[in-house]
Amino acid sequence: MTLGYLLTVGTFTGIFMILTLSLxxxxxxxxxxxLGHAAFFGIGAYAAAILATKFGLSFWAALPCVVAVTTxxxxxxxxxxxRVSHDFLVLSTIGLNxxxxxxxxxxxxxxxxxxxxxxPTPTFFGKAFGTVGYFGLTFAFVTLAVLxxxxxxxxxxxxxxxxxxxxxxxxxxxxxxxxxxKIYAFAISSAYAGIAGALWAHYVGSxxxxxxxxDRSIDILAMLVLGGLGTIRGAVFGxxxxxxxxxxxxxxxxxxxxxxxxxxxxxxxxxxxxxLGKGSFLYLRSLGILRHFRRGVASGAP
Amino acid sequence: xxxxxxxxxxxxFGGLRAVDHVDLVVRRGEIHGVIGPNGAGKTTLFNLIxxxxxxxxxxxxxKERRIxxxxxxxxxxxxxxxxxxxxxxxxxxxxLENVLVxxxxxxxxxxxxxxxxxxxxxxxxxxxxSVGLADRADIPAGTLPIGLQRRLEIARAMAxxxxxxxxxxxxxxxxxxxxxxxxxxxxxxxxxxxxxxxxEHRMSFVMxxxxxxxxxxxxxxxxxxxxxxxxxxxxxxxxxxGTGSVNAAG
Numbered sequence: 001m002t003l004g005y006l007l008t009v010g011t012f013t014g015i016f017m018i019l020t021l022s023l024x025x026x027x028x029x030x031x032x033x034x035l036g037h038a039a040f041f042g043i044g045a046y047a048a049a050i051l052a053t054k055f056g057l058s059f060w061a062a063l064p065c066v067v068a069v070t071t072x073x074x075x076x077x078x079x080x081x082x083r084v085s086h087d088f089l090v091l092s093t094i095g096l097n098x099x100x101x102x103x104x105x106x107x108x109x110x111x112x113x114x115x116x117x118x119x120p121t122p123t124f125f126g127k128a129f130g131t132v133g134y135f136g137l138t139f140a141f142v143t144l145a146v147l148x149x150x151x152x153x154x155x156x157x158x159x160x161x162x163x164x165x166x167x168x169x170x171x172x173x174x175x176x177x178x179x180x181x182k183i184y185a186f187a188i189s190s191a192y193a194g195i196a197g198a199l200w201a202h203y204v205g206s207x208x209x210x211x212x213x214x215d216r217s218i219d220i221l222a223m224l225v226l227g228g229l230g231t232i233r234g235a236v237f238g239x240x241x242x243x244x245x246x247x248x249x250x251x252x253x254x255x256x257x258x259x260x261x262x263x264x265x266x267x268x269x270x271x272x273x274x275x276l277g278k279g280s281f282l283y284l285r286s287l288g289i290l291r292h293f294r295r296g297v298a299s300g301a302p
Numbered sequence: 303x304x305x306x307x308x309x310x311x312x313x314x315f316g317g318l319r320a321v322d323h324v325d326l327v328v329r330r331g332e333i334h335g336v337i338g339p340n341g342a343g344k345t346t347l348f349n350l351i352x353x354x355x356x357x358x359x360x361x362x363x364x365k366e367r368r369i370x371x372x373x374x375x376x377x378x379x380x381x382x383x384x385x386x387x388x389x390x391x392x393x394x395x396x397x398l399e400n401v402l403v404x405x406x407x408x409x410x411x412x413x414x415x416x417x418x419x420x421x422x423x424x425x426x427x428x429x430x431x432s433v434g435l436a437d438r439a440d441i442p443a444g445t446l447p448i449g450l451q452r453r454l455e456i457a458r459a460m461a462x463x464x465x466x467x468x469x470x471x472x473x474x475x476x477x478x479x480x481x482x483x484x485x486x487x488x489x490x491x492x493x494x495x496x497x498x499x500x501x502e503h504r505m506s507f508v509m510x511x512x513x514x515x516x517x518x519x520x521x522x523x524x525x526x527x528x529x530x531x532x533x534x535x536x537x538x539x540x541x542x543x544g545t546g547s548v549n550a551a552g
Contacts, residue, residue, distance in 0.1 A: 156406040157415030163392050163403045170390035172374040173352065173383070175407030175462065184415065278394075 007135040011203055013243040014138035015196050018145045020224045020235035022192030025149070027221070028230035029158050030185035031165030032081050032089060036096030037220045039077070040190045042212025044070045044197020046104060049116040049207045059122030059202050067194045074190020081182050085168075097214040104209040115208035122202050138199055142236075145192060149232045152188070161185055162230075222264060228277025237276050303366045305330045305497055306351070306382075306466055311360035313346055313521075320346040322521035323360070328466065333492055334499045335512035335529075339541055343521040344501040345387055348468050352384050353377045364466070379407055383464035385455040387471045387501075393444025397435055400443045400454055401426040404461035426461065433457045433487060449480045456487060467491065469500040473507045485511055509533065517541070 023037050047069040051062035077100075080092045104110045111117075121128045122137070129137055152158055164171035164178045171178055201207050219242065227238020252259060267274070276283045306328040313321040321343040328334050336344050349355040351362055353374040362370040369377055383404075392400050405422050409415065430436045433453045438446065443454060452472060459467050469488070473481050481504070488511060492498055502508045508515060509529045517525040517532055519541040525532050532538055 151418070152416075154418040154420060155416055156409040156419050159395075159399060159403050159406055159419060160410055160415060162395055162399075166392045166394060167390050169354070170386070170392065171403070172354075173378060173386075174404045174458065175375045175378040176403075176410055177373070177375045181410075181415070 004131050007131045009244065009247050011131075011135050011138045011199075013240055014135070014142045015199050015203075016220070016223060016239040016243050017142050017236050018192055018196040018199070019220050020227065020239045021145045021149050021232065022189045022196065023220055023224050024230065024232065024235040025152065025161075025192070026185050026189035027224065028235070029153075029161040029165060030182065031162075032078075032182065032185060033086075033221075034093045034189075035090055035214070035217050035221060036077075036093035036100075037189075037193065038212045038214070038216035039096040039100035040070060040074055040193035041197050041200070041216070041220075042100055042104065042207075042209075043073050043190075044194035045201040045207045045212065046110060046116070046197070047194065048198035048201040049119050050110070052119050052202070053116055059198070063195070063198055066198045067191050070190045070194025070197065071187050074186050074193070075183055078183055078186025078190075081186065082179050094214065094217075097212075097217055101209045101213055104212075110209075111207075113209065115206055117206040119201050119205050119207070121205070134203055138203075141195055141199060145195070146232060146236065149235075153232060157181070157184065225274055226264065226267060228274030228280060228283070231274070231277055233283075234274045234276045238274065241275075303363060304328060305365065306499075307363045308347075308351070309361045309363070311347070311350060311362065312358050313343075313350055313355060314358045320521050321350065321357075324518070324521070324523055326516060326523070328497060328499055329514075330465075330497055331492070331495065332497060332513045333488065333511055334497075335508040335515040336499060336501045336518060337503075337505070337508055337515060337532075338518035341520075342518040342541075344518055345470060346521075347518070348384060348470055348501065351377075351468065352382060375407075375410070378462060378464075381463075381465040382468065383459040383462040383466070384468040385452075385459050385470055385472060387474065389448070389451040389455050391443035391446070391451050391454055393442060395443055396440050397443050397446065397454060398423065398426055398430065398439040401429050401457050401461045404458040405429075407462055429457050429461050432490070433460070434483070448475050449477070452476065452484075453487075456491075460491065464496060466497045466499065469498060469502075471501055471503060473502055473504045481507055 019037065019041055023034065026032050026034055044066055047066045048062055051057045051065055052059070077096055081089055084092055105113050123129070124133070160171070160176045160181050163174060164176055164181060168178050223238035223242045224235055226242060227236070228234020249259070271280050273280045304327050306326070308324055308326045311321055311324045312319065324347060336347065338344055346355065350357050353372055357370050361368055364380060364382060369380065392403065395403065402419055402422055405426055406419060409417060427436060427439060430439050433456060435450060435453055435457060438450065443451070446454060456472065473484055476484060485507070488498060512529055515527065515529055515532045516523055517538050524537045524541055525535040
């Protein structure tokens with residue numbers, strides 16, 4: 001196992017952390033269950049790829065445009081949520097994967113099934129990012145995503161989203177414009193997904209429609225649910241676990257899907273709030289140990 | 303014009319007329335009861351006033367402004383708060399956060415949603431203290447017993463700082479002792495200048511605290527006036543007990 005390999009795994013893990021934090025706004029707070037999140041990710045990646053190869057924009061110049069494009073398309077794709085909810089919304093978000101995937105595949109502007117290749121590596125003051133540099137770049141964005149998520153979790157917007165996510169009728173009686181906040185949730189979530197997409201496109205150097213399919217959407221949702229829906233720690237931890245674990249368990253490669261399926265089923269039965277979610281066993285235990293440790297330190301002092 | 307006035311308010315559900323030409327007038331500072339047998343249209347009336355339903359005919363004026371057709375969240379910010387007959391706390395949020403969600407009504411516009419709410423915690427805690435829920439501020443609202451969930455409903459309505467508060471069966475499912483506390487709480491809310499309209503089945507409660515009572519039956523107003531007048535109105539007795547009971551009682 002070389003350092004380069006570890007950094008590559010780390011970079012992909014970072015990209016998925018941004019994606020789970022993104023989905024946490026939409027599904028964790030606003031409870032709009034999305035099984036189409038890879039579509040938003042893909043729109044970000046394709047926007048970055050096109051701006052870099054067809055318009056010759058640098059990673060940095062293109063980034064604001066990528067975020068803007070993903071946000072606008074995200075708002076548009078979020079409009080069905082104003083008419084359908086719960087199971088029906090889940091079904092329509094599954095549809096998003098196939099619609100967006102088909103657009104990438106059948107329009108030559110998006111490279112068709114040949115995808116878009118030769119996306120340049122970003123540079124910083126004229127110097128191209130190496131493996132180490134890109135890992136650093138990714139985690140700078142992960143840090144940014146975590147900090148902005150923490151900020152958002154302390155705002156009126158998060159409270160409003162959690163409120164209507166649980167009960168739209170009661171939320172309206174609290175003065176919440178539910179339609180507006182649903183659109184906010186899709187917009188914010190898409191903006192994060194756009195950044196993740198740009199990082200992916202410039203790291204891998206190519207984008208293909210299959211990179212952003214339904215199975216990837218399931219991966220992202222599974223990470224968030226496993227870590228703990230509605231919590232930032234859960235989003236980060238879930239992405240880490242489901243990206244690193246399969247790498248560590250390569251020897252059971254053939255049974256990978258079996259094992260992750262079993263893990264998810266057991267989680268649903270025993271810890272539906274996720275490993276580090278609100279009131280989960282692991283989280284309460286670690287709080288307890290922390291408190292015990294603090295008390296120990298306090299009583300040990302002369 | 304009075305605080306709230308409805309003119310010829312009518313709501314049809316298919317062939318059923320749930321509310322039938324109701325002219326309700328609520329004056330500032332009063333406690334106004336709306337009573338009537340099951341299915342009389344009381345909750346439908348509340349749903350019309352708060353914008354959950356659109357009237358088939360008629361108009362609703364609040365503070366001289368026509369509000370029928372406005373979305374619920376706009377009506378709330380204009381100053382009408384309501385509670386629900388079947389309590390609807392945000393069960394996964396803490397008791398304190400429930401009150402904060404209501405307190406936030408003034409921040410849900412423009413850049414408000416992107417500002418932190420930490421500064422409002424103290425005010426939300428004060429509201430919880432005034433309804434006697436301060437010691438449960440940090441537990442999930444879903445774990446409160448029903449009596450306290452009703453208090454939380456009222457706490458959220460208080461946090462909306464309304465001019466008009468609509469209480470939908472606030473005494474349902476409460477013990478006699480809890481009703482005593484509720485009376486006292488409603489009294490305190492009215493003392494701060496809030497006008498209260500309440501729908502209720504517990505007659506003793508309504509008779510005790512209301513200054514004006516409107517009686518609905520089959521969607522129509524059949525009587526209106528002070529509690530003692532209404533209680534002796536033959537049409538009211540008939541609506542509650544059925545035809546013939548007036549003679550039997552008399």
